[in-house]
Amino acid sequence: MSPPLLGVEGQSQCNVSLMASSASADRVAQNGLGLKERNYLGLSDSSSVDSSVVPEEKKSNLNLKATELRLGLPGSQSPERESDFTLLSPGKLDEKQLFPLIPSKDGICLLSQKTVVSGNKRGFSDTVDGFSESKSTMFNEGNWMFNPAGSDSGQTKLAGNAGMNVMLSNRSSGTQTSVKTEVPAKTSNECGNKMNGSNANSAPASKAQVVGWPPIRSFRKNSLATTSKNNDEVDGKPGPGALFVKVSMDGAPYLRKVDLRTYSTYQELSSALEKMFSCFTLGQCGPQGAPSREMLSESKLRDLLHGSEYVLTYEDKDGDWMLVGDVPWEMFIDSCKRLKIMKGSDAIGLAPRAVEKSKNRN
Amino acid sequence: MDPDQSEDSHSNSANSHGPTQPPSPFPDEVLEKVLSFIDSRKDRGSVSLVRKDWYNAERWTRSKLFIGNCYSVSPEIVARRFPRIKSVTLKGKPRFSDFNMLPRDWGANVHSWLVMFAKVYPFLEELRLKRMTVTDESLELLAKSFPGFKALTLSSCDGFSENGLKAIASHCRNLTELDIQDSVTDDVGGGWLSCFPENFASLEVLNFSSLNCEVSFDDLERLVSRCKSLRVLKVNDSITLDQLRRLLVHAPRLMELGTGSFMQELTPRQYEDIESAFSNCKNLQVLSGLWEATSLYLPVLYGACASLTFLNLSDVALQSSEFARLLVHCPNLRRLWVIDTVEDKGLEAVGSSCPLLEELRVFPSDPYDRHHRDGVTELGFLAVSRGCRKLRYVLYFCRRMTNAAVITIVQNCPDFTHFRLCIMIPGQPDYLTNEPMDEAFAAVVKTCTKLKRLSVSGLLTDLTFEYIGKYAKNLETLSVAFAGSSDWGMQCVLEGCPKLRKLEIRDCPFGNAALLSGREKYEMMRSLWMSSCNVTMKGCRLLAKEMPRLNVEVIKDEGSDDGQADRVYVYRSVAGPRRDAPPFVLTL
Numbered sequence: 001m002s003p004p005l006l007g008v009e010g011q012s013q014c015n016v017s018l019m020a021s022s023a024s025a026d027r028v029a030q031n032g033l034g035l036k037e038r039n040y041l042g043l044s045d046s047s048s049v050d051s052s053v054v055p056e057e058k059k060s061n062l063n064l065k066a067t068e069l070r071l072g073l074p075g076s077q078s079p080e081r082e083s084d085f086t087l088l089s090p091g092k093l094d095e096k097q098l099f100p101l102i103p104s105k106d107g108i109c110l111l112s113q114k115t116v117v118s119g120n121k122r123g124f125s126d127t128v129d130g131f132s133e134s135k136s137t138m139f140n141e142g143n144w145m146f147n148p149a150g151s152d153s154g155q156t157k158l159a160g161n162a163g164m165n166v167m168l169s170n171r172s173s174g175t176q177t178s179v180k181t182e183v184p185a186k187t188s189n190e191c192g193n194k195m196n197g198s199n200a201n202s203a204p205a206s207k208a209q210v211v212g213w214p215p216i217r218s219f220r221k222n223s224l225a226t227t228s229k230n231n232d233e234v235d236g237k238p239g240p241g242a243l244f245v246k247v248s249m250d251g252a253p254y255l256r257k258v259d260l261r262t263y264s265t266y267q268e269l270s271s272a273l274e275k276m277f278s279c280f281t282l283g284q285c286g287p288q289g290a291p292s293r294e295m296l297s298e299s300k301l302r303d304l305l306h307g308s309e310y311v312l313t314y315e316d317k318d319g320d321w322m323l324v325g326d327v328p329w330e331m332f333i334d335s336c337k338r339l340k341i342m343k344g345s346d347a348i349g350l351a352p353r354a355v356e357k358s359k360n361r362n
Numbered sequence: 363m364d365p366d367q368s369e370d371s372h373s374n375s376a377n378s379h380g381p382t383q384p385p386s387p388f389p390d391e392v393l394e395k396v397l398s399f400i401d402s403r404k405d406r407g408s409v410s411l412v413r414k415d416w417y418n419a420e421r422w423t424r425s426k427l428f429i430g431n432c433y434s435v436s437p438e439i440v441a442r443r444f445p446r447i448k449s450v451t452l453k454g455k456p457r458f459s460d461f462n463m464l465p466r467d468w469g470a471n472v473h474s475w476l477v478m479f480a481k482v483y484p485f486l487e488e489l490r491l492k493r494m495t496v497t498d499e500s501l502e503l504l505a506k507s508f509p510g511f512k513a514l515t516l517s518s519c520d521g522f523s524e525n526g527l528k529a530i531a532s533h534c535r536n537l538t539e540l541d542i543q544d545s546v547t548d549d550v551g552g553g554w555l556s557c558f559p560e561n562f563a564s565l566e567v568l569n570f571s572s573l574n575c576e577v578s579f580d581d582l583e584r585l586v587s588r589c590k591s592l593r594v595l596k597v598n599d600s601i602t603l604d605q606l607r608r609l610l611v612h613a614p615r616l617m618e619l620g621t622g623s624f625m626q627e628l629t630p631r632q633y634e635d636i637e638s639a640f641s642n643c644k645n646l647q648v649l650s651g652l653w654e655a656t657s658l659y660l661p662v663l664y665g666a667c668a669s670l671t672f673l674n675l676s677d678v679a680l681q682s683s684e685f686a687r688l689l690v691h692c693p694n695l696r697r698l699w700v701i702d703t704v705e706d707k708g709l710e711a712v713g714s715s716c717p718l719l720e721e722l723r724v725f726p727s728d729p730y731d732r733h734h735r736d737g738v739t740e741l742g743f744l745a746v747s748r749g750c751r752k753l754r755y756v757l758y759f760c761r762r763m764t765n766a767a768v769i770t771i772v773q774n775c776p777d778f779t780h781f782r783l784c785i786m787i788p789g790q791p792d793y794l795t796n797e798p799m800d801e802a803f804a805a806v807v808k809t810c811t812k813l814k815r816l817s818v819s820g821l822l823t824d825l826t827f828e829y830i831g832k833y834a835k836n837l838e839t840l841s842v843a844f845a846g847s848s849d850w851g852m853q854c855v856l857e858g859c860p861k862l863r864k865l866e867i868r869d870c871p872f873g874n875a876a877l878l879s880g881r882e883k884y885e886m887m888r889s890l891w892m893s894s895c896n897v898t899m900k901g902c903r904l905l906a907k908e909m910p911r912l913n914v915e916v917i918k919d920e921g922s923d924d925g926q927a928d929r930v931y932v933y934r935s936v937a938g939p940r941r942d943a944p945p946f947v948l949t950l
Binding site: 210211212213214215216217 | 759868
């Protein structure tokens with residue numbers, strides 16, 4: 001979502017401001033330059049290996065069910081049909097689904113899989129030059145969210161499968177073809193998984209992807225990116241208690257403003273900021289997501305630009321600069337006066353203070 | 363059904379060897395004069411079939427060329443037949459290429475056409491291309507070969523960059539239209555806009571809204587201010603609100619406007635200025651763009667909406683309340699495109715505010731998330747159908763639908779000519795009854811007798827296709843995905859639907875028997891696309907062998923069985939098999 005950057009009108013004069021170019025930033029971001037796939041496994045109920053560019057902030061929609069192993073085609077409704085699961089053996093499909101990532105000019109995502117046995121929910125990396133096998137390995141390894149089939153998840157999952165199962169049984173050539181159809185190895189160009197529109201990365205678990213489906217054209221990616229679900233605004237005015245803070249970034253030519261009340265978790269904030277500022281981090285991010293400094297691993301919030309040299313910090317009511325992510329969200333909102341995306345090297349020494357400080361507060 | 367070029371050529375080669383015909387009652391010049399008034403290409407096709415002298419008179423007087431499939435005919439054949447062409451429309455790739463179902467470099471390159479046109483039609487004025495690959499080299503050739511060139515439209519084209527556009531801007535002295543729609547090209551810089559010469563002032567249409575580039579605003583402003591006849595201006599989102607205001611001040615007579623980004627912090631003064639700039643645009647009929655518009659700034663538009671007939675909100679995700687408020691100001695809307703964030707509630711507002719609505723397109727904000735709970739449902743569609751009885755074109759993306767709703771909808775709006783329903787989850791049944799959606803589409807084809815285009819979705823058995831074959835007498839385009847039970851379904855369609863021209867199918871259980879049952883029909887159609895169905899190479903080869911005037915092309919998926927024909931594209935052609943097919947396209 002695009003956080004409303006419109007402050008109360010009176011404030012506008014003091015801002016050298018906010019260029020209305022977030023869209024282009026978004027677009028650049030979506031081209032994958034500088035975007036990192038981030039894995040928020042277990043961090044929140046976000047079901048993804050979501051890149052921040054994925055349009056919507058996943059909020060309450062998220063459910064772990066979305067991350068479960070699925071053995072059927074998406075969207076099928078009726079329950080039952082366990083027998084069909086045996087036909088689709090995940091093991092076999094694993095192989096088929098490990099496609100090397102091939103950068104391609106048109107930015108089409110590389111992982112093709114005709115969903116179905118999306119037991120392997122994979123994130124996709126965008127086709128950025130330089131992102132290649134290392135990325136795919138990163139995602140192959142351990143980023144999958146499985147719940148063993150059965151138990152409580154059973155109901156919904158099965159429910160999800162029947163439609164497709166019906167279809168499977170209708171095909172004259174039987175399962176053979178369907179399996180094949182479901183997991184064809186496609187050339188890199190076609191894998192344009194439905195993100196065919198968005199050069200956005202990643203397929204969150206709840207998104208089962210079929211090439212070219214739904215039939216949306218690529219140029220609509222921009223509108224997808226700016227889906228904003230939270231207009232707190234009432235009658236065109238910012239909602240009561242809108243909390244705008246300035247966000248600056250080392251090296252960026254201008255500031256942005258965000259309304260902290262439009263987010264409810266650190267991750268949302270992080271995603272939004274990354275979207276806004278990713279155009280400034282081109283070429284500065286490394287391919288791997290591993291935190292580079294020990295102290296950062298203490299932070300509950302992954303680096304703003306995962307794997308890059310930047311950290312997100314904020315100035316609190318006392319005028320101190322702290323690392324974002326150490327305190328509960330509500331507390332953070334209460335005390336945050338402004339945000340700054342700094343180079344990691346400048347942020348050394350912040351973490352300990354932050355932790356101490358919050359201890360003192362408590 | 364339109365006689366395409368190829369059909370004309372087919373029948374005429376027969377005529378020319380017929381018995382000698384009685385002399386014409388009037389001289390050629392008279393016939394030509396009369397025929398020069400005929401514009402419709404269908405009529406011209408009919409005219410050309412009457413007798414040989416009519417054929418000749420027609421070909422000498424035709425000035426507009428329409429080629430729906432660039433591979434159905436060759437530049438040489440066209441050049442031989444039509445000596446005096448001023449306007450060309452060329453379409454290339456099959457529609458499913460929009461959804462990444464064709465590899466890059468599949469073809470449809472315009473260059474060989476341009477080379478021929480440069481030789482034979484030096485007075486060419488208009489070129490409209492859709493889904494073609496257009497390189498910079500081609501654009502440069504275009505720019506330099508036709509001194510009177512006026513209008514260029516590139517719709518869903520790829521292959522060009524800033525350099526090609528620079529050539530156009532620099533050399534086309536008489537350019538009136540530069541219309542780039544839905545460009546698939548990413549690496550376009552913005553310098554081309556600055557290449558229009560200082561004294562260049564003839565532009566009437568300028569659309570670069572889909573180009574991802576930053577143009578020099580100063581140059582744009584100067585260009586707009588000197589092109590006094592500008593009636594269509596669609597900028598991209600690098601242009602801010604305040605910049606837009608300045609452009610509007612120079613061009614208050616605009617009829618079609620595509621705004622830039624609508625997100626900008628404005629002072630109250632700026633807000634007022636923009637509001638009044640919009641209010642001065644009394645002639646606005648079409649409005650689009652509005653990237654990132656929020657309820658805060660949408661009201662600046664209100665003054666410009668009174669005469670709006672087409673509102674394209676497909677680039678801005680509005681909520682129902684702000685959308686409803688906007689609609690109140692647009693009573694004359696005929697066409698509306700919107701994103702499903704407006705939800706059913708927003709569509710209710712459509713039903714109540716837009717009684718003249720003829721076309722509605724609702725795009726999904728998050729098509730890839732099966733668990734997305736928002737968006738629109740059958741209720742929104744129902745609400746629109748109750749309020750907008752003149753609806754004839756709908757494109758509706760949703761996650762749930764019921765047979766009952768569709769039945770009611772078409773009863774409310776029996777005049778549908780284009781009914782494109784996309785239930786985004788493949789194989790999804792009626793969510794209330796859990797039955798297939800057969801009855802829904804049965805109602806559509808039975809009730810909407812004028813139906814020309816249909817896209818089906820949801821859980822469908824062969825029954826749907828029986829109905830379609832039986833009732834859809836005017837159907838020209840049918841799109842099918844994840845539907846059907848057996849070959850019988852496709853056969854019904856091929857045996858019925860007398861006016862069918864384009865059939866595109868994916869992921870359906872139709873096999874060789876179905877494919878082959880349509881062999882004669884394909885010669886009367888523009889094309890057939892089948893992907894991920896049960897068709898085999900053997901079936902395709904058989905088809906190719908039996909029907910020499912059809913091109914049967916197969917693209918195989920990596921790793922699929924040797925016998926499998928994964929993607930099949932069949933089309934009639936008088937030009938024979940493609941000579942420029944890339945290696946992955948197997949021509950049978």
